[in-house]
Amino acid sequence: MSASKRDELVQRALKTFYQGGFHAIGMDKLAKETGVSKTAIYKHFRTKEDLILAVLRLRDEQFRNWLMRRVAALAEAPGAQLLAIFDALDEWFRESDFRSCMFIKASSEYQDRAHPIHATAAEHKRLLLIYFTDLARRAGAKAPEALARELLTLKEGAIVLAHLFGPDDAARDARRTAERILQAELPAKG
Template identity: 60%
Template sequence: MRPSKRDELVREALKVFYQGGFHATGMDALVVATGISKTTMFKHFSSKEELILAVLRLRDENFRNWIIRRTSELGRTPREQLLALFDVLAEWFAEPDFRGCMFIKASAEYQEPDHPVHVQSAEHKRLLFNYVRSLAIAAGALKPDSIARQLLLLKEGAIVAKHMGYEDDPASDAKSAARILLSQAFGPQAAAA
């Protein structure tokens, strides 16, 4: 089925915003990059902010589905999948168009906690937390909330380190730290995974 003009606009705007940021990318730049007129854009979205929210929803759906699929492919058990999260990060970091986390960037550009863009970015992180927590529960962690928070802190730190370019292999370093956390959460057999 051919995508609608609206869906096409959101997909193209995602690429443009990911490369250039939200505030720095004006409507004129979106017109040039997407080939879609301002009139058409405003037919589908009443404001740039509304378009940004649609872009964030698409990115969230695509990114979370990809992470869930890849961790399931790389890890046979929930414990292995918790560690595979960092292998998935390494794959993402190796992509030539890697520019960091769109949600970290969005929340930095829209800093008010109740701003819709900030709220949407926080929702992405909450949904990732729920996924990692569900793996921790399935793996038998005594404190699944705690281990999920700790693993996600390692994930976020690795993303920032890679984006800023001050670490050669942050995904591997984060995975090493995750092994230690998992050995404490589940015992030595988890660390060997």
């Protein structure tokens, strides 16, 4: 299988796992959904878990790049970008194929923190925390690391609630809470 075929397989597997979960999608269903035989899949990935790891790495790259670009497009100043995170989330929640967070799903299906899939999911959240911390630091936050953790907590909670109850209020409620936190944590304007 060529690199482009491998990449195409990972992209198709991402869509399949995102819609159906990791444990619920067996190799037969994965082969059917991706249009790639099990033999061909196993030529590139020793195990299903190796494929899941490749899928998670791709999703991490896609999601973080999308979020950073979208936040930058929605606001210029770092403080405003911290709020724009929730505006971007609101857009994502309203997409017709929104099915929650692939990393939350992965960590709940592979609960052992030492498992590579769980660790990869945790790494995604750690990289988002670094991004939030950088924005908080550039915005002049009194305690950028603590602020970033609080905003990440709001973001993750909003994802879960949007998945459980629908997109209508989750990101907006989280944004309003973030506004109150930012008023206390960022230097006053003027």
